[in-house]
Amino acid sequence: MIRVAAVATWAVVALHGALLAAALGDYRVSVDSAYHVALARRYGEQGAYFWDDVHYAPAHRPNLQGPAVHVAVGALGRILGGTGDDYVVANALVALAGWLAAVLTLGHFARREGRDRAALLAVAAFTGSAFASGSFSVNIPSGWLFVVTPWAVDAFLRGRTALAAGLTALACYTHLGGFLTAPLGLAVAALLTGRWRALARVGIAVALLTAPYWVHFLRGLPWYVGRKGDTAWMIDPLPGLLWVGGVAWALRAPRERAFLVAWALAPLAWLVQDASRFVLQSSLAGTALGGVALARWMERWPRARVRTAATVAFVALATVFPLGPPALGAEVIWLLARFPRMLDWQELHADAGVLPDDVERGRLVHGYAVYVVSGLAAFRDLEGERGHWVEVQPRPDPAEEIPVGDKVYVLALPPDDEHLRALERRGWLAVHGGGAWSAVVTFEARPSLEEARRELGTTLARDAAWIAERCEHNAMGDIVALVASPDALARRRAVRGECRRRVARVHTALLAYCGALEPSDPARARLCRTGARAVGWMCALVGDEATLDFRTAATHERMRGDMRAIAATAAAGGDPEPAFAAMLERYVEETRGGLLASRRELVPQLAPSPASVSSPASTAAATP
Numbered sequence: 001m002i003r004v005a006a007v008a009t010w011a012v013v014a015l016h017g018a019l020l021a022a023a024l025g026d027y028r029v030s031v032d033s034a035y036h037v038a039l040a041r042r043y044g045e046q047g048a049y050f051w052d053d054v055h056y057a058p059a060h061r062p063n064l065q066g067p068a069v070h071v072a073v074g075a076l077g078r079i080l081g082g083t084g085d086d087y088v089v090a091n092a093l094v095a096l097a098g099w100l101a102a103v104l105t106l107g108h109f110a111r112r113e114g115r116d117r118a119a120l121l122a123v124a125a126f127t128g129s130a131f132a133s134g135s136f137s138v139n140i141p142s143g144w145l146f147v148v149t150p151w152a153v154d155a156f157l158r159g160r161t162a163l164a165a166g167l168t169a170l171a172c173y174t175h176l177g178g179f180l181t182a183p184l185g186l187a188v189a190a191l192l193t194g195r196w197r198a199l200a201r202v203g204i205a206v207a208l209l210t211a212p213y214w215v216h217f218l219r220g221l222p223w224y225v226g227r228k229g230d231t232a233w234m235i236d237p238l239p240g241l242l243w244v245g246g247v248a249w250a251l252r253a254p255r256e257r258a259f260l261v262a263w264a265l266a267p268l269a270w271l272v273q274d275a276s277r278f279v280l281q282s283s284l285a286g287t288a289l290g291g292v293a294l295a296r297w298m299e300r301w302p303r304a305r306v307r308t309a310a311t312v313a314f315v316a317l318a319t320v321f322p323l324g325p326p327a328l329g330a331e332v333i334w335l336l337a338r339f340p341r342m343l344d345w346q347e348l349h350a351d352a353g354v355l356p357d358d359v360e361r362g363r364l365v366h367g368y369a370v371y372v373v374s375g376l377a378a379f380r381d382l383e384g385e386r387g388h389w390v391e392v393q394p395r396p397d398p399a400e401e402i403p404v405g406d407k408v409y410v411l412a413l414p415p416d417d418e419h420l421r422a423l424e425r426r427g428w429l430a431v432h433g434g435g436a437w438s439a440v441v442t443f444e445a446r447p448s449l450e451e452a453r454r455e456l457g458t459t460l461a462r463d464a465a466w467i468a469e470r471c472e473h474n475a476m477g478d479i480v481a482l483v484a485s486p487d488a489l490a491r492r493r494a495v496r497g498e499c500r501r502r503v504a505r506v507h508t509a510l511l512a513y514c515g516a517l518e519p520s521d522p523a524r525a526r527l528c529r530t531g532a533r534a535v536g537w538m539c540a541l542v543g544d545e546a547t548l549d550f551r552t553a554a555t556h557e558r559m560r561g562d563m564r565a566i567a568a569t570a571a572a573g574g575d576p577e578p579a580f581a582a583m584l585e586r587y588v589e590e591t592r593g594g595l596l597a598s599r600r601e602l603v604p605q606l607a608p609s610p611a612s613v614s615s616p617a618s619t620a621a622a623t624p
Contacts, residue, residue, distance in 0.1 A: 005116035008315065009123050013103055015319075016127045019331035020096055020137055027092035028334050030138040031342050031546040034375035035388035036070060041087045041378055043067065044074030050216060054377045055387030057364055058402075059394035062220030066213070068173040069094065069141040084352070084379030088345055095139030101147050102136040103127060106288050109150055113260060114292035117299070117307075121314055122242075122291025128318035129236035130325035132283035144174040145181055146281045150263045150288075153185045157259055161198055165205035172210045177273050179214065185266030192258040223392045234276070237323035239283035242290020249293035264289050325479075333479055337489055340476070340545035347435035348375035351410050354433035354440050355380055364399060364407045366533075368438075368507065369540035372410050386533075400526055404515035405443045408432075412504040412539040415439040419459070419505045428512055437497055441508075443515055452509075452516035459509040460580065461570035463502040467542075468564035471499035473556040474541065476548045500543025507535045534588045541587075551587070559587045 035055075042049040049070075052063040073094050077087035106126055111119035127133050136143040152167035168186065172178035183206070190199040207214075217224075247264050250257045263285045270278035294314075298307045319328055333339055351372075359365050359382045366385040367373040373384030385399045385407065413420050415434045420441070423429050427445040434440050447455070472495050482489040514528035541547050542556075551559075562583035570576040 003116075005120045005311070009107060009116065009120045012120070012124050012127055012315065012319065013107070016133070016327060016331060017096075017100065017103075019328075019335065020099060023331075023334055024089075024092050024096065026338065027095065028134070028138055029091070029095075029343050030135075030140055031371055032140060032388065033091060033138060034343055034348070034371045034378060036139065036141065037073065037087050037091050038374040038377035039063065039065060040070045040073035040077060040091065041084065042074070043070050044078040044082065044087065052392075053383065055373065055384055055389075056392075056394055056397060057383035057385060057399060058362070059398050060383075061223045061392045061394055062216065064176060064217050064220050064224065064392050065389065066141055066145075066173050066175040066178065068170065069139065069144055073139070084349065085345075087378055091139055095137055098139055098143050098147070099133070099137035102143065102284055105147050105150060106284055109154070109259075109263070110288045110291045113257075113288075114295040117311060118292040118295035120291075120311065121294050121318075122287045124315040124318040125238050125242055125291065125322065126283060126287040128320075128322045128327050129239050129283065130327045130330045131234035131280060132236045132239045132287070133327040134330060135234075135280045136284070140281075142175045142177060142277060142281060145171050145178045146267065146284050148174060149178075149182045149185050149266050150259075150285070152182050153189050153262045153266065154259060156186050156195070156198065156202060157189055157193065157262075159198070161201050162205070164198075165202045165209065168202060168206045169209035172206070173213060176217070177270060177277075179210075180269035180273065181266050184269045185262045188265045189258055189262040192255050192261060220392070223394060225393050225395070226391060234280050235324070236283060238318060239286050239290070239322075240279070241323075242294070243282065243286025246286060246289025246291075246293045249296075250289055260289050260292065325476075329479065337482070337486070339479065339482065339489060340548055342546040343371065343375060344435075345375070345378075347438055348372070349379050350433075350435035351438055351440055352376045352379035355382065356408055356432060356440075356442065359383070359408055364402055365410070366407045366536075367410045368412045368504065368536035369544065369546075370537070371546065376410065400530065403518050403525075404511055404529065405446065407442075409441050409443070409511070410434075411439050411441055411508055412437065412500045412536075412543065413439050413508065414501070417501065417505070420508065423455075423508065423512065429508075437501070443511065446515050446518070447512060449516045449520065452513040456506075456509045456513050457570045457576060459505050460566055460576050462567075463505050464563040464570070464576075465567035466502050467499060468560045468567060470495065471502070471542060471556075471560060471563075472496060473553050474499075474543060474548060474551070475553065496543045500539050503535065503539045503542055507532060507539060510535055531584065534584060538584075538587060555587065559583060562586065 038054055039049065039052070042054070049063055049067070051060060053060050055061065073087065073090045076093060077090035080086040080090055103123060103126065107119045107123050110122035136147075148167055148171040152164050152171060155167055156164035164186065168178075168182045171182035183203070186199060186202060190196055243264070246260070250260045250264060254261045267278055267282035267285060270282070298310060301307050301310075320326060355365065355376065356363065359380070362383055364385050365373055365376065365382045367376065370386065370388050370390070373382070373387045376382060377384065385402075386393075386397070411420075414437050415431050417439070420429070420431055420439060424431050426447075428447055429441050429443045432440040432442070472492075474496055477492070482492060510528070510532045514525055514532055517525035517528055541550055562579060566576045566579045566583060569579055
């Protein structure tokens with residue numbers, strides 16, 4: 001069974017690896033990938049990139065991201081040709097390498113601690129779980145951190161101080177969280193084995209090796225706000241069960257199993273930094289411990305055939321139905337239907353190609369979602385308003401004072417949308433082109449306040465009614481049923497795309513209103529622009545496949561009910577302001593990352609003034 005288990009392990013790896021490799025021409029990514037590719041392009045072109053001059057313009061911010069993965073993607077992209085598409089391909093190649101590194105690391109240590117059966121059980125559980133495996137196959141830099149950490153702990157326990165220091169430093173350079181994760185693993189190992197002098201030597205060496213990074217981070221600390229972006233929790237039950245069982249087993253003899261205990265406890269640092277990432281990527285250690293514990297338990301069974309049958313059953317379960325979404329299904333579905341598409345590189349490339357030339361001379365670019373500016377920056381030199389990785393921001397952000405007409409917008413509306421073209425005919429905006437479902441626009445002649453208010457009310461009456469009746473919850477749903485019926489998937493995408501379009505029309509009308517407010521009431525106009533940014537994010541929440549399950553079904557239904565009241569009020573000629581403001585507040589209140597100022601900051605500014613005109617925009621801006 002031992003040799004068969006080794007062959008079976010490689011077969012499982014080959015199965016998943018072949019499916020991932022087959023997708024390299026159009027590779028799956030995460031919502032974070034646009035940001036990482038944008039930074040990788042800067043490293044490829046500039047070599048060093050200490051200051052992020054793409055995001056949070058015009059003030060910008062220090063680049064505090066760990067550089068290792070960006071340097072690797074940037075160097076490879078430059079070798080491939082240096083175009084935006086080359087950096088996208090380079091990211092895919094490094095992503096596949098990251099997944100393979102994770103699997104080989106898991107297999108190596110599980111086999112060493114529990115022989116071939118343990119390696120098979122651990123690898124099957126990890127590669128079979130969609131979220132766990134997927135988080136390492138889409139080139140999230142923290143994934144490399146979780147790969148490097150056990151090697152650093154192992155080198156430390158084997159007395160190879162220099163190697164341990166080098167690997168720990170590499171872990172720090174892959175991700176900011178490395179300064180907590182890898183050192184915690186070494187500290188646990190030292191606690192269990194009494195290697196305090198070795199720990200001190202490694203600590204001094206790591207401090208020296210990483211000095212360029214941590215000194216740079218300390219200098220950039222005033223920009224660090226510690227906020228987290230909007231995310232969905234992704235939980236794989238099987239790796240979670242293995243993690244709990246494996247840790248319980250390892251802690252029964254912690255000194256004897258010092259390596260496994262240290263590896264398992266090192267990710268606990270992420271409970272402080274990002275608990276959802278801990279749940280997602282501690283699965284690498286969890287499946288290793290669980291696989292070893294399960295294999296050693298099976299070895300005590302008296303009948304070999306029963307052990308073999310149980311192993312086969314576990315591997316089959318882990319591969320086909322690991323108590324949660326199977327990675328095999330996700331890999332096949334991507335090849336068949338390209339679902340879910342977290343980022344539409346083709347669409348972003350098309351938008352980048354029609355951006356006005358003055359974006360390369362500093363004109364601010366505003367994307368409807370936080371990842372849009374990063375995606376555009378993979379193909380074009382530009383400066384964006386806000387952007388991805390909201391943990392580092394200028395305070396205050398001078399972009400909040402820039403008028404609507406001074407920016408270039410990428411809206412979630414197709415260039416030929418009748419609402420967009422109607423506003424263009426009225427001279428309010430210019431449509432520069434775009435992709436299949438998004439457009440690049442600039443706001444031109446400022447409408448009168450009365451015209452803009454009337455347009456916003458008309459838009460709410462029409463499009464809020466559609467949203468209330470037909471906008472479906474943007475959730476993962478039954479993927480298998482969707483892939484089995486291409487028509488069902490096409491319908492799903494059409495309905496969610498239309499929902500996004502309807503919200504984007506409100507976004508566009510609100511921006512026009514903000515511009516109309518600017519001459520007479522700059523304070524309210526500023527709040528209005530903040531509210532418009534929230535409506536832009538709402539476009540992503542209701543229609544982008546990057547935001548699946550970011551909102552619960554209950555939250556979505558509540559929003560639809562609110563939209564129904566808004567549409568009815570606006571259609572009757574009433575003031576939809578209170579209902580619209582309440583809807584936006586309730587729907588966006590779950591958003592993390594400081595998309596909006598806090599109510600405490602905004603409410604004092606909302607007292608009526610003789611120059612102000614009450615509007616949906618002004619109150620909508622006053623959301624938490």
